[in-house]
Amino acid sequence: MKKESNLKRLLEYAGGYKYLTIASWILSALSALVALLPFVYIWKVIKEVLDVAPNYGDVQDLSHNGWMAVVFAVAAILIYIAALICSHLAAFRVQANMRTKAMRHIVTLPMGFMDGIGSGKVRKIVYESSAATETYLAHQLPDKANALATPVGLIVLLLIFDWRLGLLSLLPVAAAFVIMSVMTGKRMAKKMEEYNNALGQMSNEAVEYVRGISVVKTFGQSVFSFRRFKESIDNYEKWVIAYTKDLRFPMMCYTTLVNGIFAVLVAAALVMTSGGVTNGFLLNLMYYIIITPIITLTLTKIMYASENKLIVADAMSRIDSILEMEPLPETDHPKHPKDNSVELSGVSFRYKDDERNALENISLTIRPGEHVAFVGPSGGGKTTLASIVARFWDVREGSVKIGGVNVKDIPKEELMDTVSFVFQDSKLLKTSILENVRMAKPDASRGEILKALHDAQCDDILEKLPQGVDTVVGAKGVYLSGGEQQRISIARVMLKNAPVLILDEATAFADPDNEAKVQAAFSVLAKGKTVLMIAHRLSTVTGADRIVVIKDGKIEDTGTHGQLKDKDGLYAEMWRQYNKAAKWKVGVSNA
Ligand code: ADP
Ligand code: MG
Numbered sequence: 001m002k003k004e005s006n007l008k009r010l011l012e013y014a015g016g017y018k019y020l021t022i023a024s025w026i027l028s029a030l031s032a033l034v035a036l037l038p039f040v041y042i043w044k045v046i047k048e049v050l051d052v053a054p055n056y057g058d059v060q061d062l063s064h065n066g067w068m069a070v071v072f073a074v075a076a077i078l079i080y081i082a083a084l085i086c087s088h089l090a091a092f093r094v095q096a097n098m099r100t101k102a103m104r105h106i107v108t109l110p111m112g113f114m115d116g117i118g119s120g121k122v123r124k125i126v127y128e129s130s131a132a133t134e135t136y137l138a139h140q141l142p143d144k145a146n147a148l149a150t151p152v153g154l155i156v157l158l159l160i161f162d163w164r165l166g167l168l169s170l171l172p173v174a175a176a177f178v179i180m181s182v183m184t185g186k187r188m189a190k191k192m193e194e195y196n197n198a199l200g201q202m203s204n205e206a207v208e209y210v211r212g213i214s215v216v217k218t219f220g221q222s223v224f225s226f227r228r229f230k231e232s233i234d235n236y237e238k239w240v241i242a243y244t245k246d247l248r249f250p251m252m253c254y255t256t257l258v259n260g261i262f263a264v265l266v267a268a269a270l271v272m273t274s275g276g277v278t279n280g281f282l283l284n285l286m287y288y289i290i291i292t293p294i295i296t297l298t299l300t301k302i303m304y305a306s307e308n309k310l311i312v313a314d315a316m317s318r319i320d321s322i323l324e325m326e327p328l329p330e331t332d333h334p335k336h337p338k339d340n341s342v343e344l345s346g347v348s349f350r351y352k353d354d355e356r357n358a359l360e361n362i363s364l365t366i367r368p369g370e371h372v373a374f375v376g377p378s379g380g381g382k383t384t385l386a387s388i389v390a391r392f393w394d395v396r397e398g399s400v401k402i403g404g405v406n407v408k409d410i411p412k413e414e415l416m417d418t419v420s421f422v423f424q425d426s427k428l429l430k431t432s433i434l435e436n437v438r439m440a441k442p443d444a445s446r447g448e449i450l451k452a453l454h455d456a457q458c459d460d461i462l463e464k465l466p467q468g469v470d471t472v473v474g475a476k477g478v479y480l481s482g483g484e485q486q487r488i489s490i491a492r493v494m495l496k497n498a499p500v501l502i503l504d505e506a507t508a509f510a511d512p513d514n515e516a517k518v519q520a521a522f523s524v525l526a527k528g529k530t531v532l533m534i535a536h537r538l539s540t541v542t543g544a545d546r547i548v549v550i551k552d553g554k555i556e557d558t559g560t561h562g563q564l565k566d567k568d569g570l571y572a573e574m575w576r577q578y579n580k581a582a583k584w585k586v587g588v589s590n591a
Contacts, residue, residue: 013097038070045065048061129316140309191243202233331409362555373534416498455494466478487521537578546558
């Protein structure tokens with residue numbers, strides 16, 4: 001039941017190519033039947049030889065029958081190739097359509113979704129799950145039609161020549177079938193899911209591990225500092241060993257039975273010929289010994305096909321796990337922001353699986369053109385607050401308004417044109433710098449892009465690169481530091497020129513030159529715009545129009561630097577600490 005619905009859904013992805021899939025099954029089954037014909041001709045060859053023995057010169061049809069065997073063998077292969085061509089055309093279409101559908105859906109999801117699930121896992125789901133269906137549709141289903149047609153043809157053949165031997169050679173087959181269905185029953189479906197979960201988790205942790213490898217090296221840590229990664233490997237190992245042990249016995253029985261058909265035949269022949277051997281019996285026995293390996297082959301094919309069915313079922317449910325995620329609701333009554341103000345009223349927000357609110361009853365109004373800095377202890381909710389303004393997530397309670405309009409009522413494209421986000425870890429794609437910047441505004445001219453890069457203080461970067469602005473980022477020998485990458489992503493935001501800006505200030509810079517340039521780029525960018533800045537170093541907030549101190553998801557205090565630093569509160573304490581650290585730094589460099 002479940003299998004049918006999965007297959008049906010796979011074929012829906014194929015669209016008009018669905019008929020090619022069905023054609024591939026028919027051709028493949030036909031090829032299986034044609035492939036049996038050579039065995040009939042071989043039987044004829046053996047029969048003739050036995051009939052004329054020992055006067056071998058009397059043979060008449062020997063070469064004709066031999067050639068017929070070859071002709072049908074070749075025909076079977078050609079028909080099979082035709083079947084595979086059909087199945088591949090359809091399978092690639094299914095794979096492409098699945099990826100497109102998943103990606104289209106991901107685009108409609110809340111922006112925060114990637115953070116939650118991990119990009120490694122998303123890649124695995126979209127890429128590998130759809131690839132799993134490719135093997136299934138392109139190879140396993142036609143092979144299954146082939147494998148199913150073979151026994152039908154074989155049974156007919158076996159029973160025609162000598163029904164006793166025929167039945168005997170089917171006995172081990174039946175036993176192997178029973179064992180196989182025990183092995184691949186319901187329990188296996190669950191196992192397969194566990195297997196894929198363990199594998200998925202390991203791949204996810206591996207991605208995190210590679211990301212953090214610089215930390216490991218810097219601090220001379222061992223692999224064991226990545227406990228979760230190690231745990232996921234241990235977990236996988238434990239699973240695989242348990243699984244293998246589980247299958248030890250059924251697999252042993254299966255292999256023995258399937259390979260033992262021919263032993264059964266020999267034993268039976270000894271019993272049946274105790275009264276003397278006839279030419280006809282000898283002929284049939286030899287024939288059965290030739291033909292029984294096909295049964296083995298067929299069974300193995302069927303077994304792999306059923307195993308993969310589970311992989312496909314699992315792949316489909318993984319794709320579904322993405323497709324079932326709620327997209328951000330799009331408004332039916334779009335409204336347009338009247339100005340560049342940002343207003344949060346009574347906003348509470350909680351991450352999906354958390355127990356407590358990351359933001360608690362936040363109310364804050366930011367005037368058009370005002371520069372507001374958010375400061376506070378790590379984990380206080382600054383990034384969350386900023387993400388909510390850009391509608392990476394929808395709030396649980398309260399409302400977020402831009403230009404007097406609830407962000408839920410602003411069409412998605414318009415919201416993206418209104419709010420820009422500069423992340424701490426800016427991501428550049430593996431394409432030229434020009435194209436990387438152009439992403440923000442696809443119809444921008446080269447001149448516009450160069451101007452944006454100039455304003456973002458990127459001139460020195462372009463000068464040192466071999467092909468200037470056309471240099472491909474990430475190509476061989478092209479290395480950009482974190483600060484340089486951030487300046488290029490500032491150019492991107494500069495080009496987009498959205499009136500509301502959210503800046504997540506970088507926590508640390510490798511060199512002061514870069515820091516100064518990034519700051520300069522920020523100040524060009526921020527001119528005339530409403531700015532929400534998450535500040536990690538207090539030196540950059542003193543000039544802000546207003547400072548908002550955030551702690552434990554609540555607004556602890558607001559005011560200008562002048563007002564807050566003299567007040568007995570968290571900010572004054574942070575300021576004292578900051579100055580102490582700054583003095584210490586100066587002290588060290590003077591020493
Ligand atoms: P800040 O930027 O001030 O350091 P954050 O906004 O990043 O603080 O985090 C606020 C709280 O929300 C923290 O308790 C953090 O653990 C939690 N949090 C942040 N991002 C996520 C997420 N994607 N899923 C679940 N919890 C999160
Ligand atoms: Mg943060």
